[in-house]
Amino acid sequence: MRRATMTVPDDLAAFRRLARGLLAEAVPPQAITWSDGEADLFAAPDTVATPPAAAEDGEGSRMPVAPMPIVPMPIVPVPARFVALADEVICHRAPERLALLYEAVWRIAQGERALLEVASDPLVHRLERMRRGVSHDAHRMTAFLRFREVGPNEFVAWYEPAHRVLRQVAPFFTGRFAAMRWAILTPDGSLAWDGAVARFGPGVARDAAPAADGLESWWRDYYRATFNPARANESALRRHMPRRFWRNLPEAEAVPELLSEAGRRTAAMTTAGPDQG
Amino acid sequence: MSKAPTVREKLSILADAAKYDASCASSGGTRRDSRDGKGLGSSTGNGICHSYTPDGRCVSLLKILLTNFCVYDCAYCINRKSSNVRRARFTEQEVVDLTLAFYRRNYIEGLFLSSGIIQSADYTMERLVRVARLLREEHQFRGYIHLKTIPEASPALIEEAGRYADRLSINLELPTVVGLQHFAPEKDAGTIEAAMGRMSGAITAAAAEPRGPRFAPAGQSTQVIVGADGSDDATILDRSAGLYGTHRLKRVYYSAFSPIPDSSQALPSRAPPLAREHRLYQADWLMRYYGFAAGEILSGATDGMLDLAIDPKLAWALRHRERFPVDVNTAEREMLLRIPGLGVRSVDRLIAARRHRTLRLADLARLAGSERRLRPFVVTADHRPTALLDRSDLRTLVAPPRQLALFA
Numbered sequence: 121m122r123r124a125t126m127t128v129p130d131d132l133a134a135f136r137r138l139a140r141g142l143l144a145e146a147v148p149p150q151a152i153t154w155s156d157g158e159a160d161l162f163a164a165p166d167t168v169a170t171p172p173a174a175a176e177d178g179e180g181s182r183m184p185v186a187p188m189p190i191v192p193m194p195i196v197p198v199p200a201r202f203v204a205l206a207d208e209v210i211c212h213r214a215p216e217r218l219a220l221l222y223e224a225v226w227r228i229a230q231g232e233r234a235l236l237e238v239a240s241d242p243l244v245h246r247l248e249r250m251r252r253g254v255s256h257d258a259h260r261m262t263a264f265l266r267f268r269e270v271g272p273n274e275f276v277a278w279y280e281p282a283h284r285v286l287r288q289v290a291p292f293f294t295g296r297f298a299a300m301r302w303a304i305l306t307p308d309g310s311l312a313w314d315g316a317v318a319r320f321g322p323g324v325a326r327d328a329a330p331a332a333d334g335l336e337s338w339w340r341d342y343y344r345a346t347f348n349p350a351r352a353n354e355s356a357l358r359r360h361m362p363r364r365f366w367r368n369l370p371e372a373e374a375v376p377e378l379l380s381e382a383g384r385r386t387a388a389m390t391t392a393g394p395d396q397g
Numbered sequence: 398m399s400k401a402p403t404v405r406e407k408l409s410i411l412a413d414a415a416k417y418d419a420s421c422a423s424s425g426g427t428r429r430d431s432r433d434g435k436g437l438g439s440s441t442g443n444g445i446c447h448s449y450t451p452d453g454r455c456v457s458l459l460k461i462l463l464t465n466f467c468v469y470d471c472a473y474c475i476n477r478k479s480s481n482v483r484r485a486r487f488t489e490q491e492v493v494d495l496t497l498a499f500y501r502r503n504y505i506e507g508l509f510l511s512s513g514i515i516q517s518a519d520y521t522m523e524r525l526v527r528v529a530r531l532l533r534e535e536h537q538f539r540g541y542i543h544l545k546t547i548p549e550a551s552p553a554l555i556e557e558a559g560r561y562a563d564r565l566s567i568n569l570e571l572p573t574v575v576g577l578q579h580f581a582p583e584k585d586a587g588t589i590e591a592a593m594g595r596m597s598g599a600i601t602a603a604a605a606e607p608r609g610p611r612f613a614p615a616g617q618s619t620q621v622i623v624g625a626d627g628s629d630d631a632t633i634l635d636r637s638a639g640l641y642g643t644h645r646l647k648r649v650y651y652s653a654f655s656p657i658p659d660s661s662q663a664l665p666s667r668a669p670p671l672a673r674e675h676r677l678y679q680a681d682w683l684m685r686y687y688g689f690a691a692g693e694i695l696s697g698a699t700d701g702m703l704d705l706a707i708d709p710k711l712a713w714a715l716r717h718r719e720r721f722p723v724d725v726n727t728a729e730r731e732m733l734l735r736i737p738g739l740g741v742r743s744v745d746r747l748i749a750a751r752r753h754r755t756l757r758l759a760d761l762a763r764l765a766g767s768e769r770r771l772r773p774f775v776v777t778a779d780h781r782p783t784a785l786l787d788r789s790d791l792r793t794l795v796a797p798p799r800q801l802a803l804f805a
C-alpha cells in the first residue's frame with residue numbers, strides 16, 4: 121500500500137503534484153491509501169483497495185482487480201475538464217473524494233480520454249454528484265450569508281458551509297462588496313477584506329460571531345410582510361431552505377409564528393367577505 | 398385617521414401591498430461588479446434567492462411599492478381606490494436608503510419597485526425612475542433593479558427607466574380583454590399591448606447595439622392572475638405563447654388568484670388550487686425549453702385544463718403513446734426531450750455519453766436520477782417495454798404517489 125497524504129484538505133495543487141508522481145510510477149488506484157490531513161479514520165490501509173465503482177455497478181469494473189505490473193507511464197496532459205471538476209470536488213468533505221479523483225485521472229491516463237463526457241459512468245456520476253454538492257453549497261453561501269454591521273462601513277458575517285467552499289466564494293464577495301470592509305468567519309477558515317486586499321486566515325469558533333445589528337429586525341419585518349399566508353407551504357420552504365441554515369438566518373426566527381398563524385389569517389380573509397365599497 | 402406611519406411601518410405596509418406580484422427574479426442582468434472600489438454591488442447574470450418565504454417562494458429582491466395610494470379601482474387588487482387598507486408612501490430617498498442598507502448586509506440582490514398610480518401616470522413613473530437614477534448615479538449601485546412600468550406613461554420616461562433598470566414589466570393580470578374590461582375598467586388592453594411592443598422594440602435595439610444606450614438588458618416580464626376570471630388553461634397558455642412570440646417576453650408569471658383582505662364582490666369567493674399555478678409553470682417550461690407548441694400541450698385533452706394530478710409532459714405522453722417507446726441510443730434530441738422524467742440537462746448529458754457508450758437502463762438511471770418513470774417510455778440496450786404502453790393502468794404505474802398534498 122502506498123500512502124498519499126495531503127496536509128491541506130482542499131489544496132488542489134498539492135493533489136495534482138501527488139497524482140502526477142503516482143501516475144509517473146504507474147501506481148494503480150487500488151494500491152493507494154489517501155489521507156487528507158483531517159481525521160485519519162478512513163485511511164485504514166485496505167479501505168480503498170476495492171474501487172467503489174466496481175461495488176456499485178454489478179457488471180464489473182473496467183479496473184483490473186490484480187495490481188498492474190509496475191511500468192512507468194508516459195505523462196499525458198490532463199484535460200482541462202478534469203482540472204475544473206477537481207477544483208470543485210476537492211472542496212467536498214467526503215474523504216473518498218481524493219481516491220475517486222485519482223481513479224478518474226488514472227483511467228484518463230490509461231486511454232479513456234473522453235471519460236468525463238460519459239456522465240452515465242458510475243465513477244463520473246459519483247464525481248459529478250460531488251461537484252454539484254459543492255457548487256450548490258457555494259451558491260447557498262452567497263445567498264444565505266448575512267453581514268452584520270460592527271462599525272462605520274465595517275461588517276462581519278459568521279457562516280457554516282457544508283463543504284470547504286470559502287475559497288470558491290471569495291471572488292463573489294470581493295467583487296460585490298469591494299468598497300466595504302468586512303470579514304467572513306467560518307469554522308474552517310476566515311476571509312478578511314480591507315477594501316483592497318483579501319486575506320485568508322484560520323477558522324474560528326461560533327462564539328466569535330458578532331451580535332445582531334439594528335437592521336435585522338427591519339429585515340424580519342420585511343420577511344413577514346412579503347409572505348402571503350394563503351399560500352403557506354412548509355415542505356416547499358424546507359426543500360429550498362433546509363433547517364440547518366435557520367440558526368444563522370435572522371429572518372428564520374419568524375417562520376414558526378408565520379406558519380402557525382397562516383390558517384387563521386387566511387380564514388379571516390375569506391370569511392370577512394367583500395367590503396361595501 | 399391614524400397618525401402617519403414611520404419608515405419602518407411603511408416598510409411593512411408597502412411590502413405587504415407588493416407581495417401579490419409573483420416575480421422576484423434577479424437573473425439576466427449584465428455581468429458587473431464594484432472592484433473599482435467606487436460603488437456597491439454586482440450582478441452575476443444568474444439570480445440568487447437570498448431567502449424563501451414560508452411558502453417556498455424565492456426572496457431575491459426588496460419588493461415594495463413606492464405607495465399603495467391608487468386612483469384606479471382594479472377589483473383584484475388590495476390597493477384599489479375603494480379598499481380600506483392602510484395607506485403609506487415612501488419618499489424616494491427612503492427607498493434608496495433601505496435598498497442600500499439591505500444590500501450591504503447581503504439580504505437582497507436589489508430592488509423591485511412598483512407603485513399605485515398617484516396624480517397621473519407620468520407623475521408616478523417619474524418618481525419610480527428617480528429612485529433608480531439616485532441608486533445608479535449617486536450611489537453607483539450595481540445590484541439588480543426591476544421597475545414596474547406604467548403603460549400610460551410617456552415614452553421618454555420609459556426610455557429613462559430602461560437605462561437604469563435591468564428588467565421592466567407591465568402586468569397583464571387578466572388573460573383576456575374581456576376579463577380586463579370587467580375587473581380593471583380603467584385599464585386598456587390596447588394601451589398595455591402597445592407599451593409592451595415599444596419596450597420589446599427598445600430591448601431588441603439596445604441588445605443589438607452594445608455600445609449604445611442601455612435598455613433593460615434582462616428584458617421584460619409580465620404576470621397573469623389565474624382563477625379570477627373564467628379563462629381555462631388552454632386560453633392562458635395561448636396568451637403566453639403570443640406574448641413570448643410577439644413581444645419576446647423573458648417570463649410570464651402565473652399567480653393563483655389569492656383571497657385578499659377586504660376583497661371586492663366582483664371576485665370569486667374561492668381561490669383556485671395552487672397546483673393549477675404549478676402546472677401552468679410546468680407547461681410554460683415545456684414551451685420555452687422543450688420545444689412544445691402551446692396548442693400541443695393540451696392536444697387531446699377534453700376540457701382545456703391541465704391535469705392537476707400529473708405533470709403536463711407525462712400527461713402528453715400518456716395521450717400520445719404511439720410516439721413511444723423511444724430508443725435513447727438513437728433518438729433525436731427533440732424526441733428525447735419528450736420522454737417523461739428526462740430534463741433538458743439530462744438529455745444533453747445523455748447525448749454526450751452515447752457518443753462513447755451504448756446506454757443501458759442503469760446508465761439511464763444515473764443520467765436521470767431515477768428510471769422508474771422512464772421505464773415504460775424508453776428502449777435501451779438491455780430493455781424494451783413491450784406490453785407496458787398498452788396497459789390501461791399505465792397512469793397509476795408512473796404517476797407520483799399522491800404528491801398533490803404539497804399543493805393542496
Ligand code: SF4
Pocket residue numbers: 467468469470471474475476477478512513514581
Ligand atoms: S392600478 Fe395597480 S395598484 Fe392601482 S388598483 Fe390597479 S392594480 Fe392596484
